[in-house]
Amino acid sequence: MDVQPKLKTKPADAANQKARRRRKSLFKKASEYSSECDADIHLVLRMKKSGKIFVLVSNTKDWPLSQHQLKSYHPTPIQMSLSDPESKP
Secondary structure, eight states: OOOOOOOOOOOHHHHHHHHHHHHHHHHHHHHHHHHHHHHOOOOEEEEEEEEEEEEESSSSTTTTHHHHHHHHSSSSOOOOOOOOOTOOO
């Protein structure tokens, strides 16, 4: 009876796998929010180390708005940062 040794995962591989799972989960939640709440979603992720960019757009016809369109949009868009993700808009 041959016993296969357990493959050890390298820390970098484990971190990449975790990031992929979190990105997939984030995109899934954003898609669900878009369909359940009738909202347009434009989500952009840029990985700092690799520079890879991932984009999720729920409505490609009208979105994304340009910076100029956002500035002239009414009501004024609410901008949030990572320091206040729980604050209510």
